[in-house]
Amino acid sequence: MTAADERKHAVSTTQPLTGRTTDRPAGENLLEVRGLHKHFPLRQGIIFQRRVGAVRAVDGIDFSVGPGESLGLVGESGCGKSTTGRLITRLLEPTGGSVVFDGEDITHQPAARMARARRNLQMIFQDPYSSLNPRHTVGTIIETPMRLGGVNPPQGHKKRAQELLETVGLNPEHYNRYPDEFSGGQRQRIGVARALALRPKLIVADEPVSALDVSIQAQVVNLLQDLQREFGIAFVFIAHDLAVVRHFSERVAVMYLGKIVEVADRESLYTRPRHPYTHALLSAVPEADPDAMRRRERIRLAGDVPSPIDPPSGCRFRTRCWKARDRCAAEEPPLLRADGSAAGHLTACHFPEEPSVRARAEDIVLDPALAGPEGKS
Amino acid sequence: MSVSTSPRPAGLAPAPAPFLDVRDLRVHFPTEDGLVSAVDGVSFTLEKGRTLGIVGESGSGKSVTSLALLGLHKGTRAQVSGEIWLEGRELVALPETEMRALRGRTVSMIFQDPLSALHPFFTVGSQIAEAYRVHHKVSKKEARDRAVEMLRRVGIPQPERRVRDYPHQFSGGMRQRAMIAMSLVCDPALLIADEPTTALDVTVQAQILDLIRDLREEFGSAVVIITHDLGVVSDVADDILVMYGGRRIEYGTSREVLTQPQHPYTWGLLQSMPHLTGDVGERLNPIPGTPPSPINRPDGCSFHPRCACKGWVPQGRCTVERPELRPVAGAAGHFTACHLTDAARQEIRGGTGLTEERGTGTTRAAR
Ligand SMILES: Nc1ncnc2c1ncn2[C@@H]1O[C@H](COP(=O)(O)OP(=O)(O)OP(=O)(O)O)[C@@H](O)[C@H]1O
Ligand SMILES: Nc1ncnc2c1ncn2[C@@H]1O[C@H](COP(=O)(O)OP(=O)(O)O)[C@@H](O)[C@H]1O
Ligand code: SF4
Ligand code: SF4
Numbered sequence: 016m017t018a019a020d021e022r023k024h025a026v027s028t029t030q031p032l033t034g035r036t037t038d039r040p041a042g043e044n045l046l047e048v049r050g051l052h053k054h055f056p057l058r059q060g061i062i063f064q065r066r067v068g069a070v071r072a073v074d075g076i077d078f079s080v081g082p083g084e085s086l087g088l089v090g091e092s093g094c095g096k097s098t099t100g101r102l103i104t105r106l107l108e109p110t111g112g113s114v115v116f117d118g119e120d121i122t123h124q125p126a127a128r129m130a131r132a133r134r135n136l137q138m139i140f141q142d143p144y145s146s147l148n149p150r151h152t153v154g155t156i157i158e159t160p161m162r163l164g165g166v167n168p169p170q171g172h173k174k175r176a177q178e179l180l181e182t183v184g185l186n187p188e189h190y191n192r193y194p195d196e197f198s199g200g201q202r203q204r205i206g207v208a209r210a211l212a213l214r215p216k217l218i219v220a221d222e223p224v225s226a227l228d229v230s231i232q233a234q235v236v237n238l239l240q241d242l243q244r245e246f247g248i249a250f251v252f253i254a255h256d257l258a259v260v261r262h263f264s265e266r267v268a269v270m271y272l273g274k275i276v277e278v279a280d281r282e283s284l285y286t287r288p289r290h291p292y293t294h295a296l297l298s299a300v301p302e303a304d305p306d307a308m309r310r311r312e313r314i315r316l317a318g319d320v321p322s323p324i325d326p327p328s329g330c331r332f333r334t335r336c337w338k339a340r341d342r343c344a345a346e347e348p349p350l351l352r353a354d355g356s357a358a359g360h361l362t363a364c365h366f367p368e369e370p371s372v373r374a375r376a377e378d379i380v381l382d383p384a385l386a387g388p389e390g391k392s
Numbered sequence: 393m394s395v396s397t398s399p400r401p402a403g404l405a406p407a408p409a410p411f412l413d414v415r416d417l418r419v420h421f422p423t424e425d426g427l428v429s430a431v432d433g434v435s436f437t438l439e440k441g442r443t444l445g446i447v448g449e450s451g452s453g454k455s456v457t458s459l460a461l462l463g464l465h466k467g468t469r470a471q472v473s474g475e476i477w478l479e480g481r482e483l484v485a486l487p488e489t490e491m492r493a494l495r496g497r498t499v500s501m502i503f504q505d506p507l508s509a510l511h512p513f514f515t516v517g518s519q520i521a522e523a524y525r526v527h528h529k530v531s532k533k534e535a536r537d538r539a540v541e542m543l544r545r546v547g548i549p550q551p552e553r554r555v556r557d558y559p560h561q562f563s564g565g566m567r568q569r570a571m572i573a574m575s576l577v578c579d580p581a582l583l584i585a586d587e588p589t590t591a592l593d594v595t596v597q598a599q600i601l602d603l604i605r606d607l608r609e610e611f612g613s614a615v616v617i618i619t620h621d622l623g624v625v626s627d628v629a630d631d632i633l634v635m636y637g638g639r640r641i642e643y644g645t646s647r648e649v650l651t652q653p654q655h656p657y658t659w660g661l662l663q664s665m666p667h668l669t670g671d672v673g674e675r676l677n678p679i680p681g682t683p684p685s686p687i688n689r690p691d692g693c694s695f696h697p698r699c700a701c702k703g704w705v706p707q708g709r710c711t712v713e714r715p716e717l718r719p720v721a722g723a724a725g726h727f728t729a730c731h732l733t734d735a736a737r738q739e740i741r742g743g744t745g746l747t748e749e750r751g752t753g754t755t756r757a758a759r
């Protein structure tokens with residue numbers, strides 16, 4: 016099957032686009048993602064590989080990011096966060112949908128014509144150990160994007176690299192050192208300096224602090240926040256830590272099995288979640304304050320996330336949702352503004368939670384025995 | 393037992409001999425670069441039916457401590473000293489053959505990475521059954537029934553069917569639960585869980601923490617949970633031991649340590665984390681610098697290069713004299729290792745809760 020076939024296959028299985036992710040006029044966005052899909056083909060056979068299905072890692076998502084804005088992307092492992100990040104930065108080829116960055120449609124832009132977008136669209140990776148080439152000096156690592164992008168700063172590459180080291184709180188004298196001479200937090204700073212080298216408009220940060228110790232995490236979060244404010248850089252900030260995301264991102268999108276199930280400004284999302292999954296996710300975060308823990312409701316989801324190869328029909332969360340009814344299996348809920356939600360707060364659920372602030376008081380603890388084999392029912 | 397080696401947090405009845413009593417545990421590794429003092433004089437006690445949370449950043453000696461409790465440094469180059477008393481038996485000097493009889497039965501462990509504990513070539517069920525048969529004379533059928541029962545208890549749906557699955561057929565959360573089932577199959581009196589949820593999603597983490605809590609209540613086991621996440625300890629632990637550079641720096645009941653923290657490092661940990669309900673306009677307050685090297689620990693208080701409060705201690709004492717773990721005035725069972733006087737600590741914290749002091753703590757302290 017060719018790539019074009021795959022694309023057709025993907026698009027034919029999608030629902031019509033119903034949701035709008037912001038109330039902002041489309042033209043004012045720095046990044047516009049529409050109906051984005053990534054299906055990884057599953058093949059079987061050793062010599063003649065047959066396509067036997069697909070991992071629907073990202074399965075039709077829409078969102079936008081304004082200039083200088085930070086959008087948080089949260090969800091459980093495997094829900095498609097990193098794939099989304101790699102699609103936006105075009106490290107992966109989308110199977111369907113479109114990515115418009117800074118007014119330019121880069122969805123299928125050939126590599127040769129990506130130069131302009133690349134300069135303005137950078138990525139920071141989770142693992143500060145494997146994302147830096149151990150055989151290159153820090154200087155080379157930071158200068159590489161400038162050289163590849165054909166950018167020649169007036170002060171010269173070296174001077175610029177040293178300035179960047181200072182910007183991220185490292186010593187310019189580290190220019191000739193190798194990555195393994197640095198701690199995890201320092202390596203992450205090198206990764207940030209490399210991303211900044213071309214003065215991007217948008218940085219996709221994929222779990223930039225997850226591998227770091229708590230005290231170092233705060234140093235890097237503060238650094239990114241300073242850069243966002245000082246240089247007006249927009250962020251797609253991917254993390255599984257809901258408190259870190261809330262701290263860093265004005266707007267937050269929650270993903271589940273390749274879909275965005277809820278998106279809202281942080282205040283609205285964290286205090287008045289409308290999607291049962293968001294609600295459950297928030298109630299599962301342990302907090303270091305014993306009194307807050309006692310006051311909080313507990314929702315315990317049973318079972319695991321179903322397989323993205325064969326997701327449940329209708330609403331994908333229905334196999335773990337305590338509110339699921341027949342309609343949930345039959346009809347996929349579109350991402351819409353629910354009655355009582357604030358502007359720009361969109362939820363994909365047929366029976367959204369009450370709009371009052373954290374309404375429920377009693378525990379919802381689901382019996383794991385009720386959850387059937389994952390994925391289907 | 394003197395208070396300074398083995399303080400007991402409040403809320404415990406003064407028992408003559410605690411269930412687990414760790415005294416001045418030291419684990420050193422001779423390496424080419426020098427002697428790594430991974431654990432340097434750690435003491436604590438734990439009663440049955442209670443949970444101790446050991447917290448600290450990576451490299452603080454948490455895992456090395458837990459391996460010592462299981463006797464897993466025996467036969468390695470590690471130099472272990474001190475005493476570990478478990479139900480009246482001393483484990484540091486216990487020969488490996490006797491330790492092996494305890495391991496898996498009386499003392500059991502949940503590791504961070506379930507794949508390292510589950511063998512890929514054998515079914516999940518056969519591995520759990522085997523763990524049971526090592527310590528019990530039962531038929532294969534009985535051991536298998538026990539495996540099914542354990543899988544059910546840890547919340548694996550359709551355990552009769554899943555018992556035949558191989559580890560790779562389980563999701564990450566299910567593998568973690570299968571490993572927990574394996575470590576609990578002999579109803580251990582002491583369960584050690586080293587970062588049991590670090591690799592898991594919050595929803596699965598919540599399930600596993602519930603499970604650990606239930607098992608403790610059901611069997612009255614003692615649990616040591618090791619983590620860098622203060623939220624996790626707050627959720628399950630009765631007592632908290634905060635480690636820094638291989639030593640104890642604060643010890644007490646969870647409530648005391650989390651609501652009335654006394655050590656500048658504990659303050660730093662609490663302040664550097666964003667909270668679900670915190671003020672998003674406020675910057676995080678990181679601890680500057682990085683943890684010390686285990687080979688060259690700073691003299692005096694090993695936290696002093698990163699401590700914003702050392703100016704409150706006269707005559708540069710922090711850089712030369714190591715603070716002992718001492719009781720906190722007016723808080724029974726709460727101990728801290730810091731030279732700050734109670735008055736100075738009160739003043740730094742503004743006499744109010746930790747939240748009040750946020751943002752002002754370091755500026756006022758760094759005079
Ligand atoms: N190259 C690939 N081939 C096949 N499947 C893939 C590939 N990359 C990702 N996937 C699958 O796509 C889904 C989404 O993966 P992705 O890495 O985006 O998840 P994530 O949300 O970033 O998870 P995590 O929180 O664990 O990083 C997963 O089921 C994953 O196994
Ligand atoms: N076998 C070993 N040989 C030498 N050093 C070790 C060994 N095991 C652990 N260490 C060192 O001991 C210190 C404490 O390690 P550990 O207990 O694993 O920390 P953590 O608190 O992250 O669990 C670290 O500096 C680590 O590098
Ligand atoms: S659509 Fe139905 S199953 Fe899905 S989240 Fe809403 S109530 Fe639950
Ligand atoms: S002893 Fe001194 S350096 Fe150590 S924590 Fe206390 S004030 Fe800070």
Ligand SMILES: [Mg+2]
Pocket residue numbers: 096097098
């Ligand atoms: Mg990822």
Ligand SMILES: [Mg+2]
Pocket residue numbers: 454455587
């Ligand atoms: Mg460890």
